[in-house]
Amino acid sequence: MDYKVLYRKYRPDNFSSIIGQDYMVSILKNAIKNDKISHAYIFSGPRGTGKTSTAKVFAKAINCLNPTDDGPCNNCESCIHFKENADIIEIDAASNNGVDEIREIINNIKLAPAYSKYKVYIIDEVHMLSTSAFNALLLTLEEPPKHVVFILATTNIEAVPITILSRCQRFDFHKISINDIMKRLNFVIENEKIDIDSDALEEMAYISDGGMRDALSILDQLSSTSEKITINDVIEHFGSVSKKQVDDLYNLILENNVDNFDNIMKKFKECAIDYKVLIKKLLEKIELEALKSKKERDYQGLTYQDLKEMAFELADISNYINVSIDPYLLIEITLLKYFNKETNFTSRTNQNISREINEQENEIKETPKNVVNKNKEDTTKIISQEIISAKNSYEELIKIRVNNCFVNAKKEYLQKVKDMWQNLLKKIEDKSLLNLLIDCNVVTASDQIAVLTNVVDGTTNLINSRLNDIETLFNKEYNNLYKFIALTENEWNKEKQVYINNLKNKQVYHYIEEPKSEEVVTNNIDNIEKIAYDIFDKEKIEIE
Template sequence: MWRPQRFDDMVGQQVITRTLKNAIITHQISHAYLFAGPRGTGKTSAAKIFAKAVNCHHSKDGEPCNECETCKAITNGQLNDVIEIDAASNNGVEEIRDIRDKVKYAPTQADYKVYIIDEVHMLSTGAFNALLKTLEEPPANVIFILATTEPHKIPLTIISRVQRFDFRRISAKDSFERMKYILDQKKVQYDEKALWVIANAAEGGMRDALSILDQVLSFSDNQVKLDDALLVTGSVTKQLLKKYFLQVTSNQAAPALDTMKQILGEGKDGQRFIEDLISFIRDVLLYQESPDLIQIASTGLKESEFTELAQAADSSVLYDMIDELNAVQEEMRFTTHPDVYLEVLTVKLAQPHQHINEQTSPTSTDSHAIKELEKQVRELQQQVKKLSQRPVVAPTNTSQAKHPANAEQANTPRVHQRNVRVNLNRVYPVLETATKKDLVNIRDLWGDMLNMLSVPQRSLLHVSQPVAASPDGVIVAFDYAFLFQQATDDSTLIKAMEDGLQKLSGDERRVVFVPKDRWPQIRHDFIQDHGFGNSAPAAAHSAASPDASQAAEDSSADAEQSAASAEEATKDPNDPVAKAHQLFGEDIVKVEDN
């Protein structure tokens, strides 16, 4: 398998390689490093290149020459001063004590003795303690490079004594470009569509991509063809997926069954078919949201085809399809007859979506009900107008009176809002005890928590972030409504997140999801619904507006006014400004006099 021999050969880790090269150029080399990240992203390769660069007497711009005896010996694994250890099979105290004893001796051939410990999270507690002693009192001319795919399992005492570098997943585009470069160097013929299939199947691992590429080259007699790439990866052709998708969305069950049988007849795995179909529908959803969200070249389809697919079904239909596919995927894990499930699934997907037709074409009964509701809204608006003209505003219990504009909007049938339901009964309890300190703590743990999840779960949370937290809960906002709905329905994801946060923080926290575009209104309604009335409209508005919070940070006059208001609010714990400070932090809330 092709391995990078220089920092510039590494794919997708430019920030890390630039930092390491600068450290070598300026002779600011640390005694210990931690390379963390998913498998196949270049951690071990970077460690070997670094070992060569620090020991090469002919290095240029922080890069090893790869020509001298030292570089060649390290490349071939023949230099005694560069020791690679697999912690999965050498994880006991005795092995680490042996390292601690030998590390005292000076290097025999190179300038630095380099220990590369792979999968370091597999070390036992006793072994970590033995390693800690060495890291606390590092000998001269010794460098430790620890590599791991699970950094959350490494004790904090170890992490605090190393320089940590987080390797990110390789994008499909970077994998595609690297495979093109390698095949051009070897003068091998290839189909670019085949390379995109391999890049997507590798799921962010460059090593996996190159391994699949080697399989395809062996299978195709030193060529890379689309059909062979699909066969090796088990993927379904995009044209068959497109054909199947258009058939089920146009309610053609019989042709869709024939297409599905054709896919299975080619030897495709049922589970892989569902995964590819979910990914296909996801691309269509993103294209509906904004064509810029996907790279069309990587999908194997043309833009004109995406335009056709985006018009084939409403987003709410696609949500339902993904829900059905996820449910069937779970059920198929325990059956020996996946084709039966797929047949039933196909018929179900091809059924007309009545609830969508009813909304887009309301019956006369629905029209009458809508008119009655509109009449009630107008009456309520008139009552609110009269009440607002009185000296004392009487409280009202109806949500329509509070937000007449929202009430009128709620009666307008809109299909895409049907599936976006926020459970305020779970959101409000978190907000009642939320503090800025808890939110900061959760954000500090967020990256480690994501590393504890599976790859599909991490990809789903890629466009989310925690926006509020309490000692027993956290609220997570999603950039896109359809991803929010998918996460809300995924009980396995919620359980994994709650377990991860408990392991990292030691506290049990329930996880609640909200759409990002609804979050400001939820905060605003919470403040009003909990008895703040009109006393702090500026605070509520500022809490709901990131731009206002930024203005508060930039303006010294506003900052002084916020500080004075916060000091005054501490005198009364029931004061609305004090509550807003407690929920969102003094640096977020801006108080203005009306």
């Protein structure tokens, strides 16, 4: 059977069938039109982007007896015998270091072409030539005869000596866009009568990463194994991730559905999907969402700030993910941070509710005193406490616990609690709770209370709403009725400054009654700075 692999069968035979390199093609076409053929070209760019194909179309076109606007006519003697034309010499520098071939070029270069107008030397992967081969090539490039054209191609332009580059006209080939690849694939499947779902086609274009040859090879492989190619075929064969899977992942973050999120990540690991593709697709999804967050008035996803942070963190881990023991775990941990975040939707809802409550309050104020509905007033207060200012409801508790912690905060307690805390995190089974606590720092501790900080405002409220759970777990693990309180890093910095000022003014801290009053324990304040350092665990403190 005369079966030709698709990428050979659909190799461009004129300029218009070269995909995605319009700029380069137009310059080459003009050169032919104006009869300004240079004696040396270098085509650089990623693999599969059409360098060799373009070189061949160009070589054919400059030798064609009846060239058209689209390059070679493909009908004349020269075009028909192009493949066996002894004047077209192809050298693959990757398969040998090329010294012999280059010597042969030097020996024969002066001889006029046997059949054509030009002798064309196409040297593929030219950066692989040995130093002596490069030197020999350089000599020929310095003073080539008029009838010779060199077309050098490389995937690694940096490895080509500058002396060579300076004698060539340089063309940089780019990765082919997904749209261009899809257009070409569509042409091929129609021609070959291949049955394929449109999302499977898009995925193929995606996986081929800008290389037309890879795209056609993928199509070749799948069309020989299945009747109708579906997205699942592509994903299973190439360890890819579908757009839908990435969308699902993002939505689970918004829904705070940690369990399903964890399941998907486990599945990715089982199927050994390409984690680099996953990161790339996540970044694209984030870009899309970030744009939406700026464009759409009622955008309901994560805030722009969170999206930006997420993008930077994913880009950061992609630098060392290759050497990571478990890349999937690294991605999962990075994304877990964005659960329980305030979304644009929730913050807007809160704003709406607070507006409603304000309106209700105004209404109450405007109602004559004697008809004020007492119940309505109470309800309003409860709602406002719960929703508008979840923060305020913890404000008092924060003040009391931070104060009480300062009464006998010591570095030894801090170190001890830090260790216990780290150990506790490993034992927390409730993923939503773990997720809340994973980014927390223990910043100061007494023998009874520890202060936690988190950068994100909304998170500290959520942590404080679960203090009971945290304290119960701590007690279960260490048999210790310890208390915690969480505040944002900004709030903590303010508290810290107040503490330092108080130390300076020799003001002592007294227990404020929360559960029960206790005797005041004071520190002997001899060295303010030393005490402050001890308590804040080497954090830099400026004492005025």
